[in-house]
Amino acid sequence: MKLTKASKLYDEETIHQYNEEYEIDFFELGMELRRSHKWKKAVPFLLKSTTYQQPSAEKFFFLAATLDHLGEESRAIEYYRTALELGLSDEQTVKALTWLASSYSKTGDKASAIECIESAISLGGYEPKIEFINIAYRVYRRTNSK
Numbered sequence: 001m002k003l004t005k006a007s008k009l010y011d012e013e014t015i016h017q018y019n020e021e022y023e024i025d026f027f028e029l030g031m032e033l034r035r036s037h038k039w040k041k042a043v044p045f046l047l048k049s050t051t052y053q054q055p056s057a058e059k060f061f062f063l064a065a066t067l068d069h070l071g072e073e074s075r076a077i078e079y080y081r082t083a084l085e086l087g088l089s090d091e092q093t094v095k096a097l098t099w100l101a102s103s104y105s106k107t108g109d110k111a112s113a114i115e116c117i118e119s120a121i122s123l124g125g126y127e128p129k130i131e132f133i134n135i136a137y138r139v140y141r142r143t144n145s146k
Contacts, residue, residue: 057086073103
């Protein structure tokens with residue numbers, strides 16, 4: 001079965017049938033949907049990749065980043081933390097800490113936001129630096145507001 005055809009299957013029953021027959025790579029389907037900017041449709045596949053298949057830090061990282069992109073910071077926080085606990089690459093660790101700090105700052109957890117952004121800064125940030133600096137600035141601005 002081609003990946004593009006499989007990615008059009010969204011209902012739960014069909015997914016289970018195809019998974020048993022074709023051993024669907026839910027993570028790759030979710031990533032394909034992300035690349036196509038189909039963020040909401042990517043979430044169920046990324047979630048399934050963390051439960052039906054071998055979980056990994058990378059799977060949790062991209063699930064968190066997708067939820068974050070959709071404005072679901074509260075849900076993203078849990079998955080960023082899991083990704084960090086499982087052990088990400090150095091580059092993804094800095095991004096996860098930065099984006100986790102942003103999510104914490106948006107949900108009102110100022111202490112956790114500061115802790116995460118300071119950890120990301122101590123690791124040197126990430127490229128592109130302007131993106132990292134802008135996010136860090138917004139985290140500090142949100143945590144210092146009333």
